[in-house]
Amino acid sequence: MKRLLLLITLALAGCTAKAAPKVLTVCADPNNLPFSNRAGEGFENRIAGIVARDMGREVRYVWWAQRRGYVRNTLGEQKCDIWPGVASGVEMVATTRPYYRSTYVFVTRADRDLKGLTLDDPRLRKLSIGVQMVGDDAMNTPPAHALAARGMTSNVRGFMLYGDYTKPNPPAEIVRAVADHKVDVALVWGPLAGYFAKMSPVQLRIERVTPWLDNAQWPMVYDISMGVRKYDPAFQQKVETILARRKGEIDKVLDRYGVPRVG
Template identity: 35%
Template sequence: MPAWARRLATTCLAVLLSSHGWTATAQTSDLVSTTAFRVCADPANYPMSTEDGRGYENRIAELFAEKLDRPLQYTWFPMATGFIRKTLRENRCDVVIGYAQGHELVLNTNHYMTSAYVLIVPEDGPLTGITSLSDPALKDLSIGIIAGSPPGTHLARNGLMAKARGYNLFVDRRVESPAPDMLDDLKAGEIDAAILWGPIGGPLVKADYPEFKATALVEETLPPRLFYRITMGVRQGEKVWQRRLNSLIRRHQDEINAILNDAGVPLLNDMGTEVIEAAQ
């Protein structure tokens, strides 16, 4: 293309973008608050986030607010359908503290933890130490599972689904609590074992069900995988804000690990093959 034609094309494109109110600078979001660390969170998602501040995600949010030297401000909304649309996308807040890596609804930061589903059983029983759902010791047992969660495929593959008991996945935790309900059923002897996402099951066992033991399922070799890397989620396009949070995660990873370890979250290496100790 001749030089004059390239210049004409560039000029026409600039005019077109200008007429639609779209300039290059408009692609860089300025929606992030500079006066507060604004967090989108579920008010009743214990042990992760709670309105009274008991969750470990609350503690991570407090850490980041301190490092940014901004007051911590929450927008509360149930972690269910519409959560991102009603919080982050409506510019009511700027970050979700815990979000699975690779989810298209948000722009992910670098991950700050890797964890896995856990098998929860009585600590003094014969099932402790099981790290795979193909273990013969689980045959003919009734196992609690959150309906629609990845371990269900493994239960079906190993012939364990017939006696499994399902618990709801998408709920308003202000009125329904599937994870504690499952552990209460285990305590009552109505099921023989329970499977929960480790960052939920581990802290619940540590804080409220000390008679149980939670073991990470790290030896599954077939899909779907049972470990996930957890990031913070920000609005799509907010690269500057993402990079700033990445820097905070990198510089304060030991402090994050200490919070997670204290809460009882099982931490794995990045490949999800081994449980690691959090830095002290």
């Protein structure tokens, strides 16, 4: 009788274990639209969901603000499986083949005669310019370096890349500044600009920043991959295969969020 009870218990335990859903643990920022938020409204939330469904897994999040120490406290400590959007080839993590390629853009009001700007356009010197800043000059964004190299500092207003994290969607401030006439033009990372331009009550113009490579060292265009833990090439290959297989579905998500892409 005891043996029978033991067998029944083991069988039930096996059924319970089999029923437990497999999980894909995703590291993401809970307040970083259009990329991700806690409500799952970002395009990286959507794309992580596509990857998880293909794997037959459910998504679980490790939430962490994308500030200093983000990688160390997430993938670095093996708390999650993927980081849905990271520049290809960064050294801190292993990265998949890119699943999109985007660019910094000029954001201007559509009712202003500012079409066709380039980094070398003389009109820039007479305009108030918004640019995303990191804070430490050595780590600043490529457009910030490009403007400084051209001697444009007095007419430039910096917007911190991460913004005021106590408010919703902190990076959106730079796009709103264009709509509200606080600056004439802003140089903004494309996915951020495309999304908030679509949300703007004022029609905004989005154009690529050119030249795409400034002074042979400041690229305005980046490949974006999924970051995975180092030393797990089998999992990396699995994610790459899914990204390729689901490319059409992923591209539709990127289109819906206004993400500008370049070939």
